[in-house]
Amino acid sequence: MSGPACGLAALLAGAPPPPAPAAEESVETEHFAVSWPAGDDLSAAAGDAAEALEAAWTALVDEGGWPPPPGMDAGPQPVRLDPELDGTGLTWMDEVDGVERPVIALDPAWDAHPDFFAELAAHEFVHALQYGLRDPGAAVGAIDEETWCWEASAEWGAAGALDAGAVVAEQSAAYAERPEARYTELDGGHAYGMFLLHAWIEEAVGGPEALRDLWLLAAGRPDSAWDAILAEQHGVSAGALWAGFSAAYGNRQLADNALYAIPASEAAVPDGAAGSLAYLGTRYYDVDVAEARIAPEGAVIVSGLAGAAGEGETLLARGGTRVAVTGLDPDGADYVLHVERRVRRPGDPEDRSAGNGLCAATAPARGPLAWALAWLVAARRRRLQRPRRG
Numbered sequence: 001m002s003g004p005a006c007g008l009a010a011l012l013a014g015a016p017p018p019p020a021p022a023a024e025e026s027v028e029t030e031h032f033a034v035s036w037p038a039g040d041d042l043s044a045a046a047g048d049a050a051e052a053l054e055a056a057w058t059a060l061v062d063e064g065g066w067p068p069p070p071g072m073d074a075g076p077q078p079v080r081l082d083p084e085l086d087g088t089g090l091t092w093m094d095e096v097d098g099v100e101r102p103v104i105a106l107d108p109a110w111d112a113h114p115d116f117f118a119e120l121a122a123h124e125f126v127h128a129l130q131y132g133l134r135d136p137g138a139a140v141g142a143i144d145e146e147t148w149c150w151e152a153s154a155e156w157g158a159a160g161a162l163d164a165g166a167v168v169a170e171q172s173a174a175y176a177e178r179p180e181a182r183y184t185e186l187d188g189g190h191a192y193g194m195f196l197l198h199a200w201i202e203e204a205v206g207g208p209e210a211l212r213d214l215w216l217l218a219a220g221r222p223d224s225a226w227d228a229i230l231a232e233q234h235g236v237s238a239g240a241l242w243a244g245f246s247a248a249y250g251n252r253q254l255a256d257n258a259l260y261a262i263p264a265s266e267a268a269v270p271d272g273a274a275g276s277l278a279y280l281g282t283r284y285y286d287v288d289v290a291e292a293r294i295a296p297e298g299a300v301i302v303s304g305l306a307g308a309a310g311e312g313e314t315l316l317a318r319g320g321t322r323v324a325v326t327g328l329d330p331d332g333a334d335y336v337l338h339v340e341r342r343v344r345r346p347g348d349p350e351d352r353s354a355g356n357g358l359c360a361a362t363a364p365a366r367g368p369l370a371w372a373l374a375w376l377v378a379a380r381r382r383r384l385q386r387p388r389r390g
């Protein structure tokens with residue numbers, strides 16, 4: 001099963017929305033009016049879509065505290081089943097009976113795959129909610145700077161709304177194939193796979209309402225890009241946030257890790273390992289010795305299970321784990337890793353020089369260490385059990 005080919009990115013880049021059908025049949029539920037071209041036998045698909053959409057409404061609006069989509073005073077949310085749709089689904093702002101509001105379109109052919117069709121409907125409904133909080137046309141910078149978070153958020157929002165974690169998990173492969181790409185990457189479904197960032201934030205840093213709160217915060221930050229909004233929400237730099245996510249994901253620490261594709265890594269972390277990384281892109285290295293002290297040179301942050309280190313600091317990483325190197329420069333960054341590799345032999349005395357044996361960076365808390373501290377504090381104040389997905 002391929003992932004959703006939601007047409008949002010193309011739409012925001014200037015593609016026209018699909019035309020309204022001339023004549024339609026429809027079914028109405030409490031919050032949705034699902035219509036389809038007259039003469040097509042799509043009542044079953046309409047019923048399935050409405051059921052999924054009402055479930056998403058209950059979870060996200062009634063229980064989750066998301067503001068309803070704009071235009072609800074004028075009647076139920078319009079949803080069109082469009083067999084001619086280019087892509088699996090699409091949501092756009094349109095004038096309906098004189099009211100500017102979101103319109104959701106779904107390709108009913110996907111009703112043959114019920115779990116995916118339900119998740120698709122919920123994904124598009126999240127877009128309808130997003131339009132009430134943010135105008136993508138007013139986004140700063142390149143449109144992909146804005147779009148990636150719409151898609152990543154729609155995937156994670158749908159996962160939580162419908163307990164559709166297993167369906168959404170398939171998107172992890174699109175990120176795992178290219179974690180080194182810039183975080184705004186749209187090609188290849190990368191942005192859908194970025195739901196993983198939201199999953200980690202919810203589990204480790206922000207709690208179960210973090211996604212909604214991100215969008216509520218973003219509503220008041222129309223001139224800010226997502227890296228800055230995420231940093232503001234969690235009180236750390238975007239680089240530190242990504243470093244924490246990357247270390248946890250690469251080391252299989254996410255709650256649903258068994259469902260997720262895991263990114264490829266370099267098989268070893270040799271002294272002098274070098275490369276270049278896009279902004280908030282990540283490359284992984286396996287610690288193939290008993291332990292490695294890693295001092296990065298360049299605008300990157302290196303993170304592992306127990307901490308992180310930027311330029312001028314050293315991370316101690318244990319064998320059998322992975323370290324993540326994440327780019328911090330918006331224009332891309334070259335880096336070199338200075339690595340002291342220790343192969344512990346039988347009979348070696350235990351080396352106590354690394355303090356607690358977790359992180360050798362012992363400078364006062366600042367920069368990346370502030371992140372490590374924030375991470376620990378957040379873990380302590382974790383309020384609720386993580387919801388089981390899938």
Ligand SMILES: [Zn+2]
Nearest residue numbers: 006008151154
């Ligand atoms: Zn989408």
